[in-house]
Amino acid sequence: xxxETNSLAAPFAQEPVVITxxxxxxxHDRARVQAARSRGGMSxxxxxxxxxxxxxxxxxxxxxxxxxxxxxxxxxxxxxIGFFLPFxxxxxxxxxxxxxxxxxxxxxxxxxHAELIFERFGPFWGxxxxxxxxxxxxxxxxxxxxxxxxxLGFFGVPPWAAVLASLALLYTAxxxxxxxxxxxxxxxxxxxxxxxxxxxxxxxxxxxxxGHAFIAxxxxxxxxxxxxxxxxxxxxxxxVTPWMLFFQQSATVDKGLTKRDVGFGHFDTVLGATLAxxxxxxxxxxxxxxxxHGMSADNFQAGEFAQALxxxxxxxxxSLFALGMVEAGMVACVTISTSSxxxxxxxxxxxxxLNLPLSEGKAFYTVLFACAALAAAIVxxxxxPLVYVVLIVNVIAVLAMPPALIFLFILVNDKELMGSxxxxxxxxxxxxTVVIALTGAGILFGISVLAPNFFASLGGK
Amino acid sequence: MMKPTAHDSxxxxxxxxxxxxxxxxxxxxxxxxxxxxxxxxxxxxVALWGLRVYLLFMIAVVxxxxxxxxx
Numbered sequence: 441x442x443x444e445t446n447s448l449a450a451p452f453a454q455e456p457v458v459i460t461x462x463x464x465x466x467x468h469d470r471a472r473v474q475a476a477r478s479r480g481g482m483s484x485x486x487x488x489x490x491x492x493x494x495x496x497x498x499x500x501x502x503x504x505x506x507x508x509x510x511x512x513x514x515x516x517x518x519x520x521i522g523f524f525l526p527f528x529x530x531x532x533x534x535x536x537x538x539x540x541x542x543x544x545x546x547x548x549x550x551x552x553h554a555e556l557i558f559e560r561f562g563p564f565w566g567x568x569x570x571x572x573x574x575x576x577x578x579x580x581x582x583x584x585x586x587x588x589x590x591x592l593g594f595f596g597v598p599p600w601a602a603v604l605a606s607l608a609l610l611y612t613a614x615x616x617x618x619x620x621x622x623x624x625x626x627x628x629x630x631x632x633x634x635x636x637x638x639x640x641x642x643x644x645x646x647x648x649x650x651g652h653a654f655i656a657x658x659x660x661x662x663x664x665x666x667x668x669x670x671x672x673x674x675x676x677x678x679x680v681t682p683w684m685l686f687f688q689q690s691a692t693v694d695k696g697l698t699k700r701d702v703g704f705g706h707f708d709t710v711l712g713a714t715l716a717x718x719x720x721x722x723x724x725x726x727x728x729x730x731x732x733h734g735m736s737a738d739n740f741q742a743g744e745f746a747q748a749l750x751x752x753x754x755x756x757x758x759s760l761f762a763l764g765m766v767e768a769g770m771v772a773c774v775t776i777s778t779s780s781x782x783x784x785x786x787x788x789x790x791x792x793x794l795n796l797p798l799s800e801g802k803a804f805y806t807v808l809f810a811c812a813a814l815a816a817a818i819v820x821x822x823x824x825p826l827v828y829v830v831l832i833v834n835v836i837a838v839l840a841m842p843p844a845l846i847f848l849f850i851l852v853n854d855k856e857l858m859g860s861x862x863x864x865x866x867x868x869x870x871x872x873t874v875v876i877a878l879t880g881a882g883i884l885f886g887i888s889v890l891a892p893n894f895f896a897s898l899g900g901k
Numbered sequence: 902m903m904k905p906t907a908h909d910s911x912x913x914x915x916x917x918x919x920x921x922x923x924x925x926x927x928x929x930x931x932x933x934x935x936x937x938x939x940x941x942x943x944x945x946x947v948a949l950w951g952l953r954v955y956l957l958f959m960i961a962v963v964x965x966x967x968x969x970x971x972x
Contacts, residue, residue: 458930463919470922550926551936559936568953698924832967839959843952850945879955886962
């Protein structure tokens, strides 16, 4: 399996243990965690947070991806802030409820999500989960390159150059062959997502209206109808999607978090959700300017949002907005293609870790890069209805979420797997609420498509 | 836990580091041991099949919406 195939008698097992490069790299990371933990005090806790945070922040900022930022931008431009600011914050609370479970599951089992489903429930159900994930991830990857292409297009970069540059960056991050280095590079890029916050300040939002939106939480603008429900579902899909379950569980295992680190894993998740929610709200605040000025944003792409905003927030603000779209697409390219590669490795029983040298992880790295390259190539096809594709992909992500959550729900309530980390009752109540809410939102969307007059008869438009 | 000793060779030191810092189920070799299979029970199967039908139906709705939108 590994290039270091030394066997030795472990103190905790009768059989010889095979040590691989992957184990050695992870052991170095864990040694730093143990050293920080042994010191005690506040500085030790901060050091532990620095060492143990990562998957949660990455998954949340990674989900603030190209299609998500476009959904938030379309939300502000079409509906303003009234209903949607508190709604978006609520979707991030849902994301915390869901992702928290993956941290516990990872620490308790030290297994990725895909391999747990395959091995625990058998290949029949495993393939369902994998097909959902593969299709969802590939469609989402296409939309990430749409965002990158459109964002760089604002600066006059031709599509082929935008796509090649992003693939080169993805390749560079992968060639470190070290989870820790990969995570820190990706986190540094992900921090660029916060750029939407200063842009929002440039837009000089009416803070009393923002405060009022959170306190009063106005009902849906225009009542329930197809357009509103499409945006509602797109905003939910911008926050909770199946790839996040697979990615955070696998990344937590790859990073080496144990049951003792779960508290830090939870903090990592909440921190990521807070940062991502602040960015999402900031994006809505910026594009609310378009709503106030009565500008239609029906067919805007990332670059067109930036162009439309330029007279309102200046060239600098518009340029930062376009760059933010590029960053959002880039980080998600890295995390989503990694999620696909983890799942492939887990299901195919091939080595799957970012600590693997190329010689040991050829299949893992090939899948990771090939997924991204194929999605990038599709984006270069001329005439694709890009914005519509983006919204539909987010909707599909929401629809695929309840089946994925049921697997997670069953796994975290499996006493044999989880032991003392089994889900408490409050977590089950919250998770059930999320499943019901997501399924209900999907059904309402279906009704709005199949029977558009149904909501009008109830008082909607 | 096994402790690294001063006269260990670098390789042995790394092996000792692995054994002293990683839990047994964190070793790459441990992942070869399969998680035991579990039969899904009545309510779980109902939920899984119900949501599978829901997903297929809703995907058809999305395709219908895309088709009507394009025309």
